[in-house]
Amino acid sequence: xxxxxxxxxxxxxxxxxxxxxxxxxxxxxxxxxxxxxxxxxxxxxxxxxxxxxxxxxxxxxxxxxxxxxxxxxxxxxxxxxxxxxxxxxxxxxxxxxxxxxxxxxxxxxxxxxxxxxxxxxxxxxxxxxxxxxxxxxxxxxxxxxxxxxxxxxxxxxxxxxxxxxxxxxxxxxxxxxxxxxxxxxxxxxxxxxxxxxxxxxxxxxxxxxxxxxxxxxxxxxxxxxxxxxxxxxxxxxxxxxxxxxxxxxxxxxxxxxxxxxxxxxxxxxxxxxxxxxxxxxxxxxxxxxxxxxxxxxxxxxxxxxxxxxxxxx
Numbered sequence: 001x002x003x004x005x006x007x008x009x010x011x012x013x014x015x016x017x018x019x020x021x022x023x024x025x026x027x028x029x030x031x032x033x034x035x036x037x038x039x040x041x042x043x044x045x046x047x048x049x050x051x052x053x054x055x056x057x058x059x060x061x062x063x064x065x066x067x068x069x070x071x072x073x074x075x076x077x078x079x080x081x082x083x084x085x086x087x088x089x090x091x092x093x094x095x096x097x098x099x100x101x102x103x104x105x106x107x108x109x110x111x112x113x114x115x116x117x118x119x120x121x122x123x124x125x126x127x128x129x130x131x132x133x134x135x136x137x138x139x140x141x142x143x144x145x146x147x148x149x150x151x152x153x154x155x156x157x158x159x160x161x162x163x164x165x166x167x168x169x170x171x172x173x174x175x176x177x178x179x180x181x182x183x184x185x186x187x188x189x190x191x192x193x194x195x196x197x198x199x200x201x202x203x204x205x206x207x208x209x210x211x212x213x214x215x216x217x218x219x220x221x222x223x224x225x226x227x228x229x230x231x232x233x234x235x236x237x238x239x240x241x242x243x244x245x246x247x248x249x250x251x252x253x254x255x256x257x258x259x260x261x262x263x264x265x266x267x268x269x270x271x272x273x274x275x276x277x278x279x280x281x282x283x284x285x286x287x288x289x290x291x292x293x294x295x296x297x298x299x300x301x302x303x304x305x306x307x308x309x310x311x312x313x
Contacts, residue, residue, distance in 0.1 A: 025257040026163050027192070029117070031185040033167020034178045035096065036114045043111050050105070050239050054112045054247040057233045059123045062226055062251055063087040067131040069225060070138070075218055077137040078272025083222055084138060085259050085273060086280055088127035090120035090160070092253035094190065094288060102292035104245030112250045121161050124258070125152035141270070155265055159258060194282070215275050216283075223280065223287050227252035245295050253288050256281030 044051040066087035070080040091113050099109035129149045132138045171178040230251030234244035259277040267273055 025159055025255075025261055027185075028189040028257060029160055029163035030167045031182070031189050032096075032113060032117065033164045034171050034182050034185065035110060036164075036168050037171065038168075043107060044115060049237070050108050050234070050243045050247065051111055051115065053233055053237050053239065054108070054230065054250055055116060055119065057230045057247060057251045058091065058112070058116055059119065059127065061229055061233065063127040063131050065225060065229060066222065067134060069222065070135055073218070073221070075214065076272050077141055078270045079214065079218055079276050080135060080272075081132055081138040081141050081267075081270075082259075082263070082273035082276030083218065084132045084135070085128055085262060086222070086254050086256065086277060087226075088124045088131070089255040089258050090116040090124065091250045092255045092284060094285065095250050095253040098249045098253060098288035098292050099246045101289070102245045102249060102295040103242065104249060104295070105240070105242040106246070108243055109246040109250055112246070116250070117160055117164055120255075120258075121153065121157050124156050124262075125149040128152065128262075141267070152262065152266065155262065156258065159261060194285075215279050219276060219279050219283050223252060223284060226254070227287065227291055249288060249291060252291065253284045254280065256284065 063084065066083050070083055074080075075083070096106060096109050096113060099106050126149065129142070129152075132142050227248050231244050231248035233251075234247045239247070256277050260274065260281070263269060263273045263277055
């Protein structure tokens with residue numbers, strides 16, 4: 001397949017399909033917000049070291065290292081831009097559950113989810129424009145679509161900001177109801193998201209088969225880099241093992257649903273971008289479970305797995 005062919009692929013998704021994805025991600029963020037409290041934000045002010053290391057890895061190191069990775073492996077421009085877009089997204093919805101399974105610090109994971117979701121309203125459009133513009137190959141795509149950071153900001157605010165405020169407000173006003181619906185809501189949104197991804201792949205199965213080898217390799221390398229970047233950043237600054245596990249998973253599990261919305265809203269479903277982001281959405285569940293399994297089977301120096309303090313995920 002010629003390089004240009006990958007970048008010219010347009011995946012099939014009509015207006016109704018895009019509205020369904022928007023609704024799905026809104027529900028997913030509402031479910032995340034039901035678990036958040038103002039105390040999660042206050043906790044960062046009280047003990048800022050671990051969250052700051054994690055958020056620096058999330059919004060500064062990961063986009064920068066992703067940019068360098070695109071220069072190193074030289075994927076097709078649309079695939080490279082999909083990688084940069086993923087690195088610009090906040091942590092994924094399942095990071096808290098994966099941290100719990102990995103016996104990591106769930107309080108830190110939840111705090112990072114809360115702050116990264118809020119920060120993504122500004123940092124996602126900023127990182128996408130900055131690092132996408134620095135790579136000469138991806139910069140040409142940004143110019144073609146005339147991407148405006150303000151347009152991305154408005155979209156991300158609607159998708160992340162509003163559900164975040166609504167969910168936290170409902171949790172504060174009706175705490176009993178929030179506790180009862182939290183777990184089934186998380187399960188429902190997980191299944192709903194997987195169905196949407198499977199449907200998208202089924203509708204474009206022939207296209208996916210053509211580029212599968214490229215995409216699977218790129219996502220594997222990129223995700224492994226993200227998980228290790230988070231973990232070893234924590235180790236470098238001597239965080240407890242439970243904190244390192246939480247940071248690793250927060251950085252390694254990105255919000256692929258948000259990425260898909262941005263791809264279809266601003267890039268007309270550009271094939272390389274959409275397939276990378278969609279496959280990441282499936283792969284990071286596999287990678288998260290595998291990482292959790294490895295963490296729970298290996299007792300590393302300073303292991304504090306017992307510090308897991310999630311009562312219910």
